[in-house]
Amino acid sequence: MIRLEKRPQPSKLWTYLTPVLAVLLTMLVGGVLFAFLGANPVEAIRTIFWDPLFNAQFAGFTRPQLLVKAGPLILIAIGLSIGFRAGIWNIGAEGQYIMGAICGAAAGLAFYPSESVLIFPLMIVAGALGGWAWAMIPAILKTKFGTNEILVSLMLVYVAENILGSVATGLLRNPEGRGFPGSRNFKQWDAAHNSDLIANTGMHWGVVFAFIAVIGAYVLLTRHVLGFNIRLTGEAPRAARFSGVNPARIILICLGLSGALAGMAGLFEVTGPAGQVSIDFGSGYGFTAIIVAFLGRLNPIGILLAGLLMALTYIGGELAQLMLGLPGASIQLFQGMLLFFLLAMDVFTNFRLRIGKREAA
Amino acid sequence: MDLSSINPILLVASIMVSATPILLAAIGEMVVEKSGVLNLGVEGMMITGAVVGFAVAVNSTSPALGFVAAAAAAALLSLAFGLLTQFLLSNQVATGLGLTLVGLGLSSLIGKPYEGIKSPTLPKLDIPVLSDIPVLGRMLFSHDLMVYFSLALVVAVWAFLKHTRAGLILRAVGESHDSAHALGYKVVIIRLMAILFGGACAGLGGAYLSLVRVPQWTEGMTAGAGWIALAIVVFASWRPGRVAIGAYLFGGVTVLQLNLQAAGAAVPVALLSASPYLVTILVLVIISARGAHAAPASLGRPFHASS
Numbered sequence: 322m323i324r325l326e327k328r329p330q331p332s333k334l335w336t337y338l339t340p341v342l343a344v345l346l347t348m349l350v351g352g353v354l355f356a357f358l359g360a361n362p363v364e365a366i367r368t369i370f371w372d373p374l375f376n377a378q379f380a381g382f383t384r385p386q387l388l389v390k391a392g393p394l395i396l397i398a399i400g401l402s403i404g405f406r407a408g409i410w411n412i413g414a415e416g417q418y419i420m421g422a423i424c425g426a427a428a429g430l431a432f433y434p435s436e437s438v439l440i441f442p443l444m445i446v447a448g449a450l451g452g453w454a455w456a457m458i459p460a461i462l463k464t465k466f467g468t469n470e471i472l473v474s475l476m477l478v479y480v481a482e483n484i485l486g487s488v489a490t491g492l493l494r495n496p497e498g499r500g501f502p503g504s505r506n507f508k509q510w511d512a513a514h515n516s517d518l519i520a521n522t523g524m525h526w527g528v529v530f531a532f533i534a535v536i537g538a539y540v541l542l543t544r545h546v547l548g549f550n551i552r553l554t555g556e557a558p559r560a561a562r563f564s565g566v567n568p569a570r571i572i573l574i575c576l577g578l579s580g581a582l583a584g585m586a587g588l589f590e591v592t593g594p595a596g597q598v599s600i601d602f603g604s605g606y607g608f609t610a611i612i613v614a615f616l617g618r619l620n621p622i623g624i625l626l627a628g629l630l631m632a633l634t635y636i637g638g639e640l641a642q643l644m645l646g647l648p649g650a651s652i653q654l655f656q657g658m659l660l661f662f663l664l665a666m667d668v669f670t671n672f673r674l675r676i677g678k679r680e681a682a
Numbered sequence: 683m684d685l686s687s688i689n690p691i692l693l694v695a696s697i698m699v700s701a702t703p704i705l706l707a708a709i710g711e712m713v714v715e716k717s718g719v720l721n722l723g724v725e726g727m728m729i730t731g732a733v734v735g736f737a738v739a740v741n742s743t744s745p746a747l748g749f750v751a752a753a754a755a756a757a758l759l760s761l762a763f764g765l766l767t768q769f770l771l772s773n774q775v776a777t778g779l780g781l782t783l784v785g786l787g788l789s790s791l792i793g794k795p796y797e798g799i800k801s802p803t804l805p806k807l808d809i810p811v812l813s814d815i816p817v818l819g820r821m822l823f824s825h826d827l828m829v830y831f832s833l834a835l836v837v838a839v840w841a842f843l844k845h846t847r848a849g850l851i852l853r854a855v856g857e858s859h860d861s862a863h864a865l866g867y868k869v870v871i872i873r874l875m876a877i878l879f880g881g882a883c884a885g886l887g888g889a890y891l892s893l894v895r896v897p898q899w900t901e902g903m904t905a906g907a908g909w910i911a912l913a914i915v916v917f918a919s920w921r922p923g924r925v926a927i928g929a930y931l932f933g934g935v936t937v938l939q940l941n942l943q944a945a946g947a948a949v950p951v952a953l954l955s956a957s958p959y960l961v962t963i964l965v966l967v968i969i970s971a972r973g974a975h976a977a978p979a980s981l982g983r984p985f986h987a988s989s
Contacts, residue, residue: 325771327986410775462963466971471722471775472913473966476959479906487952611779648794650901654787660780661762668770 325672335670340616340623343663344630350662351655360645368644369637369652383636385523389594390632392528393418393586395625397610399534400579402619403541408555409575413459413474414583415607416481417452421584422591423488424451426504426598429513430493433505440512444588445526452584453577455481460576464569470576478607489600504598507591515593527589531628534582538621551575583607605653609635612660631656688941698822698829699895701933703728703887705832707911708918708925709839710883715915716843717876718856718980722778723763725908726785727756727881728888733789735889736899739801745893748801749828752889753882759785760881764874771984786902796899803897804828828890833926835883840922852876856978859985869985884908906959913962917969919976928965935961 348370352362373383397414404411411417425448429440459473488494493504507513515525542548553561554571562568586606595602613631617624638652707724714721731752739748763781766772804826815823843849852872855862859869891907892899910932918924939954947954 325986412779458963462967462970466967467973468963468966468970469916472909472916473963475909476906476913476963479959480956483952483956486955487950608783612783615776648791650787650790650794652787654784654791657780657784657787661766661777661784664772664777664780665766665770667772672771 324675325668326675328671328673331670336618339666339670340618340627340663343616343659343666346662346666347655347659350658354651354654355645355647358647358651360641360647365641365645365647368641369634369655372640372644373633373636379640383640385517385521386636387629387632388523388528389525390635391628392523392525392531393590393606394610394613394631395531395628396527396534396586396589397579397583397607398613398617398624398628399531399538399621400582401610402614402617402621402624403538403551404575404579405614406542406555406619407551407571407575408558409572410471411456411459411474411576411579412471412611413456413476413478413607414579414610415603415605416474416478417455417580417583418587418590418607419478419481419485419603420455420587421448421452421581422587422598422602423485423493424448424454424584425588426507426591427488427493429507429592430505434510436512438512441515441526441592444513444592445585448588449581449585452587453581455584456576456580457573460573463576464572470572474576482603485598485603486600489598493598495597502600504591506597507593508596513592515589525589525593527586527593530585530589532625535621535625538624542621547574583610609656612656615660616663634659688945693937693941694822695825696937697930697933698825699933700936701929702829702832703890703895704907704911704914704932705836705926705929706828706887706890707884707908708914708929709832709836709922710880710887711911712915712918712920712922712925713839713843713852713883714876714880715981716856716920716978717852717873718859718978718983718985719767719873719877720774720778720982721760721763721781721877721880722775722912723760723781723785723908724880724884724911725904725906726782726788727759727884728785728891728908728911729789729902729904730759730785731756731885731888732892732903733793733796733888733899735885736801736892737792737796739889739893740796740799743802745802745804748893749886749889752885754885756885756888757878757881759788760877760884761874763881764877767984768870768874768877771986774982774984782908790901793899793901797901798898801893801897801899804894826894828886828894836922836926843922853978856980859980859983863985863987869987873985884911887911910958910962913966916977917965919969920978921976931965932958932961 348366352366355365356362374380397418401411401414425444428447429444432440455477458477459470462468462473463470490502495503495505515527518524550561550566551571554566554568591598591602609631613624613627617627634652634656638649641647642649707728711721711724734755735748735752738751739745759781763777766777767774806824806826843853851867855867855869855872863869888904891903896903914925914928914932917928936958939957943951943954
């Protein structure tokens with residue numbers, strides 16, 4: 322007879338062990354999946370996890386991509402994780418990412434073709450504000466009326482996608498683009514281009530901000546009273562209220578912060594890797610960041626590592642698509658499975674497995 | 683704008699068709715939530731149902747078989763959620779989100795070869811006498827079987843919850859799992875059955891989208907219908923009758939905005955396309971502002987016999 326026994330405290334060892342085991346388990350099950358799809362499983366796993374970094378032939382092209390993809394994932398996931406810690410479920414980061422990109426790009430394009438050095442900082446601020454404002458909608462509705470933030474923030478993703486479709490073909494459309502949808506290309510406008518800071522490393526401003534966010538979140542959560550209050554709100558809401566923590570303030574801060582970070586991520590994406598505001602520049606980073614946040618155990622350092630790993634699966638997935646003809650969707654399933662296995666393995670963090678008969682109490 | 687191009691008879695008829703998938707998913711999720719479990723994976727189960735139903739219907743040329751397969755596939759997916767949340771005691775919100783992500787990935791993987799083909803669709807029932815009534819006949823009585831099935835399901839769920847012993851036990855588990863456990867009811871098993879029922883309903887709803895409403899398979903075709911179904915359960919304050927009203931309301935908004943787009947209304951297209959989502963938010967705000975929640979007391983709380 323196998324049964325579970327609640328641990329008095331979550332196990333430290335298992336907290337760190339579960340993500341690793343979840344990755345291994347995903348590789349195993351993913352390998353079976355790839356075998357079903359007619360690829361050699363060992364080769365597929367190697368193509369996804371090893372080749373982007375170490376293959377002599379194309380690692381030179383794929384390695385910089387690692388930071389390009391990890392930057393927005395980490396930036397968004399850091400913001401989300403702080404909310405998740407407080408039990409505030411912002412799952413509409415994709416919408417905030419899109420709105421940040423639109424607002425930031427619009428603020429910059431208003432000054433086209435100025436070459437002022439202030440253009441790019443202005444765009445970053447506008448992008449952060451755009452994401453912040455979009456996240457404030459569920460935040461204010463929750464604090465004022467108690468409306469469920471999960472559903473509202475998610476509905477706003479679809480609204481943001483519709484706005485994106487409208488501005489990409491209307492308001493922000495490149496006037497010299499011969500009527501094609503999409504804004505001006507920021508890569509051809511130096512003042513607004515988010516270029517590699519060190520050539521061919523993928524290290525653009527978004528990655529720098531992601532690292533700053535990691536450090537900031539670490540300090541906030543471990544050294545600042547606000548971080549303590551956020552964690553307290555999540556772990557013991559009643560105790561938090563008795564100790565004078567204002568829950569409305571925590572909601573506004575957590576949602577606002579995650580919205581601002583997601584908005585910045587969006588701005589860095591359109592001015593850098595994507596190059597323009599187009600109908601389909603959002604590539605689901607806002608949703609994948611949820612996986613990154615959990616895989617990183619809602620811990621800033623963990624999220625940094627999880628973001629890099631998830632970026633690797635993106636690049637490796639594209640590579641597997643090219644080299645082995647695996648369908649692109651299989652990598653999406655792969656990422657979803659990772660979250661699932663992680664949540665399943667988590668039982669060992671909070672419970673102890675006992676084998677044998679129950680002792681008489 | 684030419685409002686006269688909107689035919690009221692066709693409008694009501696298409697509202698019934700567009701409400702059915704949301705109604706199926708919402709009534710299933712309501713039962714799940716009544717048992718005290720919050721499954722946020724409705725969108726993932728719906729889209730899995732949509733693709734599996736479509737694939738099976740195309741290959742077997744039988745839409746009925748498609749619906750059965752869709753229900754089975756989505757129930758299987760919900761079983762994964764059930765095992766994780768009920769036996770491994772994982773966080774329900776996170777697991778539900780994971781289920782949606784898995785479902786979206788799985789469906790686009792399965793669906794790739796089926797893009798751009800037509801499926802056999804359900805025949806319209808010609809109910810003798812009733813469908814011959816001049817206006818009402820075409821409005822209400824010449825639909826396919828699933829439309830009536832979904833409405834019958836609402837009545838069945840209402841009767842089950844209100845008038846049967848099993849329904850009472852299910853509600854007890856949702857209100858206070860500790861008391862139900864103390865009375866000797868198998869909380870985990872009851873919840874697992876509710877989760878499977880919810881999964882099957884979401885699968886049927888998804889299959890209705892891909893086999894009747896559209897009828898085609900495109901990636902991400904549910905486009906938030908599963909999330910709207912979740913919102914409707916809240917809107918309905920966990921009552922079957924109101925779930926039906928909510929689903930028809932949203933069906934109405936969806937159809938009306940499509941008709942207005944077609945009629946060339948002087949409203950931006952983006953605003954019209956976003957209107958179902960905006961209305962969902964508005965309704966959620968109104969419901970929560972009124973403070974009438976009536977949510978099952980154990981909703982979303984994990985249960986372990988040791989605590």
